Amino acid sequence: MTHVVVVGGGQAGASVVAKLRAEGFSGDITLICAEKVPPYQRPPLSKAYLLGEMAEERLYLRPADFYQEHNITLRLDTRVVDIDSAAHAVVLSGEERLHYDELVLTVGAFPRTLPAAVGGMLDGLYLVRDLADADAMAPAFQKDRRVLIIGGGYIGLEAAAVASKLGLKVTLVEMADRILQRVAAPETSDYFRALHQSHGVDIREGVGLDRLLGDDHVTGAVLTDGSIVQLDFAVVGVGITPATILAESAGVEVDNGITTDEYGRTSDPHIWAAGDCASLLYRGTRLRLESVGNAIDQAETVALNIMGREQVYTPKPWFWSDQYDCKLQIAGLNHGYTDVHIRKGDAEGVQSHWYYKGEELIAVDAMNDPRNYMVGKRLIEAGKSPAAALITDPATDMKALLKA
Template structure:
C-alpha cells in the first residue's frame, strides 16, 4: 500500500493530509511535526494570541482527535535529519528511519535573526514565527515597557500594533525609505504610517539598527544615525527565509525556495513541496508566496496529484493583516506596477489602492473595505481591468464593474 509521508505540520502539511483523505486516498499517511503541539494557525500569533484574546486550543487547525479518526499517523516533537532518495527513506531525530513511496516537504520558513555580532543573541530579543516564540515574548508585553520593533513589514507593524494596544512605548525602525517599501505602494505606506502614529508609535524610516547593547539582557539600541535608545526588549521582524536545507542536502533543486513544477513536484519525481518553503509558477515567472491561502491551495493541489491527479497549480494570491481596528486585505500581486489609483470610502479609514501596469489591473490593497476587496479580487481572477478613471470616481457603482 502506498505510504505518503509529509514533513512539516503547519498549515500546508495539515491541509495536504486532510485533502488526501477527503478525496478518498486509502494508503498510509504520516505527518511529521517538529513542534510538540498539533498543527495550528500562525497568523493569530502576532495578533489575537499575543493580545491574550485567543487560547492555544483555538489556534489548532483541527480537533486533537481528527488525525487518529482519519487514520493519519501524526508524529510530533520529531525532526527529519536527512533524506535517502535512492532508498526512499527519511531519517528522524529519534534515530528511527521511515520508508516513503511519496514524500511531501511542507517545512515552511525560518525568521531572519539578527547576527550575534550586533546583539542578536541577547536575552529579550524575539522573533515571531511559532507558538514557542509567542509564548516566550508574551510576558514582556506589559504596559509601560519600552520595545524596539526592528523592521517595518507586516510582521513588525502587527507587533507594533499589539504593543501599542497593550500600553507599551513603541519605537519602530525601518532601514528602507519607508515602511512596507518591499511589498506595497507609497499610498499604502502612508496609510499605515498615519495609523500607527495616531496610536503613539514612533516610526523612524531610513534608519536601521547598528547594534543592541546589554549585559546578558538587552537594555538599549544604537541606531545607524547614532541615536541611542533605552529599551526593555526588542522584536525582530525582518522577513523569513524558506526552509530549504533538508531538500538541498538531499540534492533536490532549490532557488528561492524548493523548486517545483506546475504540479508541485520537485526535481525528484517522488518528492513534492508546498507552502512557504516552495516556489511555484505564476504568469510565467517562478515566485514564492508567503500566505495562508497559498499554503492551503498549493498543498491541496499536491494532494490531488499525489493521489494520481493531473492538476496544475494556479495561484490566486491573497493576503491580509490586522492592525488596531484596521483590516487590510490584498488581492493579486503588485509586481511590476506602474501606477496606483486610490479610491476613498464614505467613512474615515476606508480606502482601497488599485495597482496597474499600464492599463492592466494587477492588485488591490483594501483597508477596512471588504466590498471593494472582493470586487477587485474577482476582477483580477477574471483578467478584467476597469478604466482607472472609474476606480477613482466616487460616483462609480463598483459592483457594476463585474457585469459582462
Template sequence: MNHVVVVGAGQAGAALVARLRTEGFTGQITLIGAEKVPPYQRPPLSKAYLLGDMTQERLYLRPPAFYADQDIKLRLDVSVTAIDPAAKTLTLSDAQVLHYDQLALTTGAEPHRLPAKIGGALGNVFTMRDLADADAIAPAFAPGRKVLIVGGGYIGLEAAAVASKRGLDVTLVEMADRILQRVAAPETSDYFRALHQSHGVRILEGTGLKELRGNDTVTGAVLTDGTEIAVDFVVVGVGVKPATALAEAAGLEVSNGITTDDFGRSSDPHIWAAGDCASCLFEGERIRIESVGNAIAQAEAVACNILGANSPYQPKPWFWSDQYDCKLQIAGLNLGYTDVYMRKGDAPGVQSNWYFNGPRLIAVDAMNDPRNYMIGKRLIEAGRSPAPAALVDPATDMKALLRA
C-alpha cells in the same frame, strides 16, 4: 502507493493530509512536526493570541482527535535529519528510519535573525514565527515597557499594534525609505504610517539598527543615525527565508525555495513541496507566495496530484493583516506595477489602492473595505481591467464593473 509522508506540520501539511483522505486515499499517512503541539494557525500568534484574546486550543486547525480518527499518524516533537531519495527513506531525530512511496515537504519558512555581533544573541531579543516565540514574548508585553521593533513589514507592524494596544512605549525602525516598501505602494505605506502614529508609535524610516547593548539582556540600542535609546526588549521582523536545508542536502533543486513544476513536484519525481518553502510559477515568474491561502490551496492541489489528478496548480494570491481596528485585505500580486490609483471610501479609514501594470489590473490593497476587496479579487481572477478613472470616481457603481 502505500505510504505518503508529509514533513512539516503547519497549515500546508495539515491541509495536505486532510485532502488525501477526502480524496479517498486509504493508504498509510504520516505527518511529521518538529513542534510539540498539533498543527495550528500562525496568523493569530502576533495578534489575538499575543493579546490574550485566543487560547492555545483555539489555535489548533483540527481537534487533536481528528488525526487518529482519520488514521493519520501524527509524529510530533521529532524532526527529519536526512532524506535518501534513492532508497526513498527518511531518518528522524530519534534515529528511526521511515520508508515512503511519496514524500511532501511543507517545511515552511524561518525568520531572519539579528547577527550576534550586533547583539542579536542577547536575552529579550525575539522573533515572531511560531507558538514558542509567542509564548516567550508574551510576558514582555507589559504596560509602560519600552520595545524596539526592527523591521517595518507586516509582522513588525502587527507587533507594534499589539504593543501599542497593551500600553507599551513603541519605537519601530525601518532601514528602507518607508515602511512596507518591499510589498506595497507609497499610498499604502502612508496609510499605515499615519495609523500607527495616531496610536503613539514612533516610526523611524531610513533608519537601521547599529547595535544592541546590554550584558546578558538587552538594555539599549544604537541606531544608524547615532541615536541611543533605552530598550526593555526587541522584536525582530525582518522577513523570512524558505526552510530548504533538508531539500538541499537531499540534492533537490532549490531556487528561492524548493523548485516545483506546475503540479507541485520537485526535481525528484517522488518528492513534492507546498507552502512557504516552495517556489512555483506565476505568470511566467518563479516566486514564493507567503500566505495562508496559498499554503492551503497549493497543498490541496499537491494532494490531488499525488493521487494522479495531473492538474496544474494556478495560484490566486490573497493576503490579509489586522492592525488596531483596521483590516487590510490584498488580492493579487503587485509585482511590476507601474501605476497606483486610490479610491477613498465613504467613512474615515476606508480606502482601496488599485495596482496596474500598464493597462492591466494586477492587485488591490483594501483597508476596511471588504466590498471593494471582493470586487477587485473577482476582477483580477477574471483577467478584467476597468478604466482607472472609473475606480477613482466616487460616483462609480463598483459592482457594475463586474458586469461591464
C-alpha cells in the same frame, strides 16, 4: 500500500493530509511535526493570540483527535534530519528511518535573526514565527515597558500594534526609506504610517540598527543615525528564509525555495512541496507566495496529484493583515506596477489602492473595505481591467464592473 509522508506541521502539511483522506486516499499517511502541538494557525500569533484574545486550542487547525479518527499517524516533537531519496526514506533524529512512497515537504520558512556582532545573542530579543516564540515574548508585553521593533514589514507592524494596544512605549525602525517598501506602494505605506503614529508609535524610517546595548539582557539600542533608544526588550521582524536544507540533502533543485512545477512536484518525481518553502511559477516569474491561501490551495493540489489527478495549480494570491481596528486585505501581486489609484470609502479610514501595470489591473490593497476587496479580487482572477477613471469615480457602481 502507498505510504505518504508529510514533513512539516503548518497550514500546508495539515491541508495535504486532510485532503488526501477527504478524497478517499486509503494508503498510509504520516505527518511529522517538529513542534509538540498539533498543526495550528500562525497568523494569529502576532495578533489575537499575543493580545490574549485567543486560547491555544483555538489555534489548532483540527481537533487533536482528528488525526486518529482519520487514520493519520501524527508524529509530534519529531525532526527529520536527512532524506535518503535513493532509498525513499526520511531519517529522523535518533537515526530512525521511515520509508515513503511519496514525500511532501511543507517545511515553511524560518525568521532571519540578528548577527551576534550587533547583540543578536542577548536575552530579551524575540522573533515571531511559532507558538513557542509567542509564548516566550507574551510576558514581556506589559504596560509602560519600552519595546523596539526592528523591521517595518507586516510582522513588525502587527507586533507594534499589539504593543501599542497593550500600553507599551513602541519605537519601530525600518532601514529602508519607508515601511512596507518591499511589498506595498508609497500610498499604502503612508496610510499605515499615519495609523501607527496616531496610536503613539515612534516610526523611524531610513534608520537601521547599529547595535544593541546590554551585558546579558538588552537594555538599549544604538541606531545608524547615532541616536540611542532605551528599551526593555526588542522584537525582530526582518523577513524569512525558506527552509530548503532537507530538499538540498535529497538532491532536489532549489531556487528561492524548493523548486516545484505546475503540479507541485519537485525535480524528484516522488518528492513534492507546498507552502512558504515552495517556489512556483506565476505569470512567467518564479516566486514564493507567503500566505495562508497559497499554503492551503497548493497543498490540496499536491494531495490530488499524489492520487494521479494531474491538476495544474493556478495561484490566486491573496493576503491580509490586522492592525488595531484596521483590516488590510490584498488581492493579486503588485510586482512591476506603474500606477496606483486611490478609491476613497464613505467612512474615515475606508479606502482601497488599485495597482495598474500600464492598463492592466494587477493588485488591490483594501483597508477596511471588504466589498471593494472582493470586487478587485474577482476582477483580477477574471483578467478584467476597468479604466482607472472608473475606479476613482465615487459614482461608479463597483459590482457592475464585474459584468462589463
